[in-house]
Amino acid sequence: MHLDWLDPHTLDQRDVDAVTALREAVRRVDRPEDLPTHARAVGAELRYGWDLDPGVPALARDAAGRVIGLLEVSTSRWDNHHAAHLDVTVDPSARRRGLGRHLFETGLDRARSQGRTLVTAAGWQDTPAVAFAKAMGLDRASAAVRRAQDLWTLDWARLDQLDAAAAARHADYEIVPIDYPTPEGLLPAISELTAAINDAPVDDLDIEDEVFTPERLLGFEQAQMARDRRMYRLVARHRPSGDLAGHTVVTVEVQQPWHARQQDTSVRREHRGHRLGLALKIAMLRRLAAEEPQVRVLETFNAASNAHMIGVNEALGYRPVGRIVEWQRHLVPASPA
Structure with a gap:
């Protein structure tokens, strides 16, 4: 497995397409009722974030060069300078091999190196995200419906x-x-x-x-x-x-x-x-x-x-x-x- 950190301001469209395909594979398994993923929205999210303050993405590739995992580390320049948000996505075909843990721990290291003292994460209830969060030592803090x-x-x-x-x-x-x-x-x-x-x-x-x-x-x-x-x-x-x-x-x-x-x-x-x-x-x-x-x-x-x-x-x-x-x-x- 190889991990590539990307610059959100100079993304290659092939990487955007790979992330789109990864998210769509996850959606079909974990949340099939959600809207299908499309590349324009994914590319804009990676490049601009929610308010022109994008996170930093890292792609995990297998031996064939295919993207099987995504780590996003997001921090705000506006507020909450003690916090970082980690988002880990693993292709269903690559789960239960330790990839998610490796990506999360990589995100923890990056957050610590930036002086952050809190990490947050979010995931749908009744999906593998709950068990993963608990395994990563996260505490339940809030819920949104x-x-x-x-x-x-x-x-x-x-x-x-x-x-x-x-x-x-x-x-x-x-x-x-x-x-x-x-x-x-x-x-x-x-x-x-x-x-x-x-x-x-x-x-x-x-x-x-x-x-x-x-x-x-x-x-x-x-x-x-x-x-x-x-x-x-x-x-x-x-x-x-x-x-x-x-x-x-x-x-x-x-x-x-x-x-x-x-x-x-x-x-x-x-x-x-x-x-x-x-x-x-x-x-x-x-x-x-x-x-x-x-x-x-x-x-x-x-x-x-x-x-x-x-x-x-x-x-x-x-x-x-x-x-x-x-x-x-x-x-x-x-x-x-």
């Missing part, structure tokens, strides 16, 4: 009733669209809206609040568009003050246009209690029905402990379709040379 709804079977009469009941609570607010890329003059205000997500529960994860700047916000938008996603944002504006109080963001997959993802819904603390989250989500459903009528599935993730947002989503018709477990392990810093 993926929910989905079929937009072609929405109960619009019920949604209209929910919307009308909520409207009395936010008469001083209006919901308006914001185009992408975000206009320069709105970047500071939208960054503040995005930071409101820090109030969502993180359970036992030993992490700090995320830092959202205009630069990071634009990086997120560029990275999502590179993955071939159309983006939609609605904001709630407080009429008396002009303040932006909350927003909701959805992306639609260009290559799989029946599928959309809820990226964020957050309301600033001083504007909560007006049912703005519910109103924003219903307004987004209407917008998707008008502008993306082919979308069938809209999915969202919430911490399993986020009772408030789960209640909102289930009232809208979302139902659980999977659970991801987040794991962590504290490290002893590397000794000085």
